[in-house]
Amino acid sequence: MKQNLELLMEMLAALPDPVFVLSESGKYLALIGGHDARYYHDGSHLVNFSLHDVMPKARADWFLQQIQQTLEEGRLRTVEYSLGAHEIKGMELAEGPEQDIWFEGRVQPLRRPFRGERAVVWVARNITEHYNMQRQLKTLSEQDELTGAYNRRKLMEALQERVAEFHRYSHPLSLIIFDLDHFKRVNDKFGHVSGDKVLFSITTLCNKQLRQQDLLCRYGGEEFAVLLPNTNLEDAVQLAQRLRTTVGSYDFEQELGESYSITISAGVSTLTPGDDIESLIKRADSGLYQAKNSGRNCVIEKARQL
Incomplete structure (x- = not known):
């Protein structure tokens, strides 16, 4: 015992x-x-x-x-x-x-x-x-491997959370979608490796202009989206203009081997009662399309037509 x-x-x-x-x-x-x-x-x-x-x-x-x-x-x-x-x-x-x-x-x-x-x-x-x-696995699943920005999957997850929050608490929510103007010329002239360096640098430049709560995502190719919680349309347009100015004034000589500037075009929308994710994205996309058709290097806001 x-x-x-x-x-x-x-x-x-x-x-x-x-x-x-x-x-x-x-x-x-x-x-x-x-x-x-x-x-x-x-x-x-x-x-x-x-x-x-x-x-x-x-x-x-x-x-x-x-x-x-x-x-x-x-x-x-x-x-x-x-x-x-x-x-x-x-x-x-x-x-x-x-x-x-x-x-x-x-x-x-x-x-x-x-x-x-x-x-x-x-x-x-x-x-x-x-x-x-x-x-680490979660981070990898949410990030774009090339730029380090969040990916489209993360954007859609964040949109679901923020849209639900808007409908519950009425916290403002805005979205910017921007595209690099004539980016094909960069890849054609300098090669895709140099083009990738440009995309990485633009991610860095934009992140410096954003708050911790903002979400920068690579939306596809040379297109990016910025989700802006607690931000109305006017403030979102001002931020989009700052991003446009920041990118447009940057010299990509280090990335491309010679002095070179790139501009962006952007569409901006904000969530309103009755909206869903699709309508928010559709209006920002429409603003981007209009900006490109208006000569590029500009920001177009698209408010909901009530």
């Missing part, structure tokens, strides 16, 4: 992931496993302290909410979260990963009270490598 108990304790201590027993009030009641410093910090000093003793209030409140929800539902729950050693008192200098760790927490209620309180078992598995890989 004694040998079996010793074997059981040794097995528990050897668990690769840390297993916490946490009370309904947020107290650390026990901790076993998770001793590999490549993946975890030693949290043995946390036992008998509460979440609010060792964490910022907002973080402790979140963990306590997960514990209480698990107990209320009476079933296994899985949560994902990040946590760094700097957020936990007494762990700042502990051996372990330097960066914040992403965890998958598997939280299971205990059938019986432990030390007079209802409690849960919380298994914390380090998923940082998997999380970072998933984030």
Whole structure:
């Protein structure tokens, strides 16, 4: 019997992931496993302290909410979260990963009270490598490989979110679609490699004029779209003019080997009640078509005809 108990304790201590027993009030009641410093910090000093003793209030409140929800539902729950050693008192200098760790927490209620309180078992598995890989794959799926701008797929996803937001909260939303004038001449004269450099530089130039919330996308070929949340038509037209001026005044000598300027034509539209994604894009496209037929190097706004 004694040998079996010793074997059981040794097995528990050897668990690769840390297993916490946490009370309904947020107290650390026990901790076993998770001793590999490549993946975890030693949290043995946390036992008998509460979440609010060792964490910022907002973080402790979140963990306590997960514990209480698990107990209320009476079933296994899985949560994902990040946590760094700097957020936990007494762990700042502990051996372990330097960066914040992403965890998958598997939280299971205990059938019986432990030390007079209802409690849960919380298994914390380090998923940082998997999380970072998933984030990189998502980024790659949303970006245009050549320019680094977002791609058409990302634009359509963002449009769905922002249009729904407009219809719910009436936040203004505008769209610019612009095209590089006579870009075929660049590829024909300097080659496609040089043309690709121009597209990359234009992406960089435009991004410097945009806010963090704005979305620059390569719409196709030498055509780009800029999604502008919380922006009315007048402000969107002003931005389109700045983009036109910025690109038009830039000398592409470094990209093409000789002094060369390029202009853009743009169409601008804004979302109005009753609009959908298709109508917003269609009006911006119509403005772009009109700009090209008006001699290029200009911006045409297309308001909805009510």
